[in-house]
């Protein structure tokens with residue numbers, strides 16, 4: 001389908017595709033097996049300017065938006081979703097600084113993230129606070145010109161690899177959701193440490209670690225927005241980054257479709273290519289249709305946000321929930337089309353199926369996304385909007 | 386440092402078409418790419434610029450379409466591209482090619498180093514680099530796999546040989562040709578691609594560079610390719626046995642029999 005990308009968007013997509021095909025695809029299997037962080041590929045992405053596609057030019061970026069970011073994530077994800085999320089999570093860490101940072105904070109942190117010299121990460125989740133972000137225990141206590149952070153974040157993508165962390169902590173327990181604040185924490189701050197790398201089902205090239213604060217003193221000017229704004233920082237951030245998870249899912253689905261379709265053409269049973277069986281044809285037709293529909297929804301949402309829409313929680317959730325469910329279905333079907341070969345690690349589709357699962361879980365599970373969509377619907381139809 | 390990189394366009398496929406009348410390549414039909422060895426030359430030029438400052442100018446003699454390939458070089462970090470293109474350049478052998486390139490480079494003027502690929506994958510002679518140095522009256526080093534040191538007026542580099550490498554010192558300006566071991570060419574950057582898109586590649590004709598019409602193109606080419614073919618090799622292998630002394634004895638006898646002169 002033609003999405004009438006601008007010339008610059010086309011350029012970004014083509015370069016990301018080239019990196020995916022030439023640099024990522026050949027090592028995707030090995031990165032997965034060895035659970036190895038893709039340093040080399042991060043460097044290539046940095047040198048190609050792709051870390052800055054969504055960042056304004058005054059902070060060293062290329063001045064694009066979420067659409068450009070989604071194009072890169074999608075293309076990388078086609079080859080390896082573990083690589084794609086390592087790239088995307090830096091955006092998840094940078095976006096709150098762009099949205100809520102002071103001019104000084106932006107000047108200090110964003111150019112290096114745009115250049116890919118530094119990776120960023122976003123740390124919200126804790127052992128007892130997943131879907132329910134209000135359950136976080138990490139405390140930030142004001143002490144003169146500093147805040148002192150104590151607590152443990154878990155499953156933080158790019159944890160240990162990133163240089164810049166945006167962290168949610170409680171500044172005033174009695175105020176509930178208005179008692180949270182967001183802070184920028186640099187990697188080398190004393191009192192900041194990391195847990196071991198988690199062993200995962202999929203996206204195994206990405207690094208997921210605990211981020212641990214032990215009397216970690218942070219200059220008070222490192223607070224984002226104001227005290228009490230933390231919950232809003234997190235929610236506004238996710239509203240803008242969920243289409244990226246949708247794009248990740250679209251990329252995985254496309255990769256699986258590409259592989260399954262060409263395989264079906266080459267695999268002979270009963271004296272004919274399996275693609276001549278209607279059962280296979282219909283599966284492929286549905287996979288292609290669903291993948292395209294997911295892409296269309298992701299792009300439409302990204303463009304709506306880039307055009308300056310004010311309220312897009314619902315659309316952003318729809319893009320994430322739909323695309324991730326499609327990725328799970330399409331990758332499962334791809335394994336089915338490959339039969340026993342699909343189940344083997346010698347073929348790439350089992351990895352895609354493992355990788356697809358996470359897109360239904362992180363940045364808010366699909367149940368939570370449906371809650372958000374339903375809440376917006378209720379507001380709308382109850383006449384509140 | 387002012388760096389000039391010479392690049393040649395070559396057919397992308399092995400499906401090379403030869404013009405039957407002139408026995409030269411039909412360049413308009415084949416999908417063209419930059420000669421693979423020249424990507425290492427461009428990368429090395431860009432790395433030198435990044436290390437020492439200055440400017441990378443990429444030059445090529447070829448058909449108008451080569452402008453696109455020069456733009457690709459800008460996308461990976463070159464500052465500008467210059468195309469020598471004129472009917473009068475057509476049908477050049479290595480002598481005429483280096484004459485035209487030398488005239489073009491003289492028009493560019495100031496330079497510290499000129500970088501070529503080790504050889505072109507179609508013509509394959511590896512003569513253009515050294516020929517160019519000769520015409521410019523400067524030294525050259527071929528087959529460089531590593532630049533150990535480079536500064537104003539001086540280069541020390543490792544030259545690859547069949548048995549290892551030689552370390553060669555040389556004054557600058559000079560021409561060097563590079564092998565693929567020297568680096569790993571980068572992919573383009575978005576900023577580079579945008580710069581390339583906007584770039585205008587100047588096209589210089591034979592008159593523009595003041596080339597002597599008798600020294601360029603088909604007219605300036607003493608080499609005439611009569612026929613291109615893969616030579617058939619018929620080798621009768623004979624294994625000589627015995628003790629080493631006996632073998633040596635038999636071998637010399639055989640060679641004398643074949644009337645091949647052996648220095649005694």
Ligand SMILES: Cc1cc2nc3c(=O)[nH]c(=O)nc-3n(C[C@H](O)[C@H](O)[C@H](O)COP(=O)(O)OP(=O)(O)OC[C@H]3O[C@@H](n4cnc5c(N)ncnc54)[C@H](O)[C@@H]3O)c2cc1C
Nearest residue numbers: 122123124125130131132155156157361362363364365367
């Ligand atoms: C690989 C990986 C990387 C991650 N990266 C990051 C990161 O970079 N930063 C970060 O902060 N976090 C990160 N996370 C955490 C992730 O966002 C959470 O895992 C996710 O939000 C779900 O929380 P939970 O795992 O605690 O599940 P729970 O909240 O315990 O949910 C368990 C189940 O209950 C369902 N459920 C819960 N509440 C409701 C409800 N109200 N209605 C209906 N169903 C409900 C959920 O949908 C789910 O099916 C990452 C997680 C993983 C696995």
Ligand SMILES: Cc1cc2nc3c(=O)[nH]c(=O)nc-3n(C[C@H](O)[C@H](O)[C@H](O)COP(=O)(O)OP(=O)(O)OC[C@H]3O[C@@H](n4cnc5c(N)ncnc54)[C@H](O)[C@@H]3O)c2cc1C
Nearest residue numbers: 391393446477478479501502504505508509510511512513
């Ligand atoms: C099949 C075939 C056989 C040929 N045989 C001969 C022959 O025996 N003798 C002969 O004189 N010619 C021969 N030619 C012609 C030769 O290809 C051209 O003269 C060509 O312009 C230069 O020679 P080359 O391709 O061998 O380049 P090489 O000398 O192998 O190239 C080395 C480097 O010189 C630079 N360079 C080469 N050409 C250009 C250019 N046009 N613009 C900018 N930089 C350049 C590049 O950096 C390149 O990596 C032959 C051509 C073909 C197709």
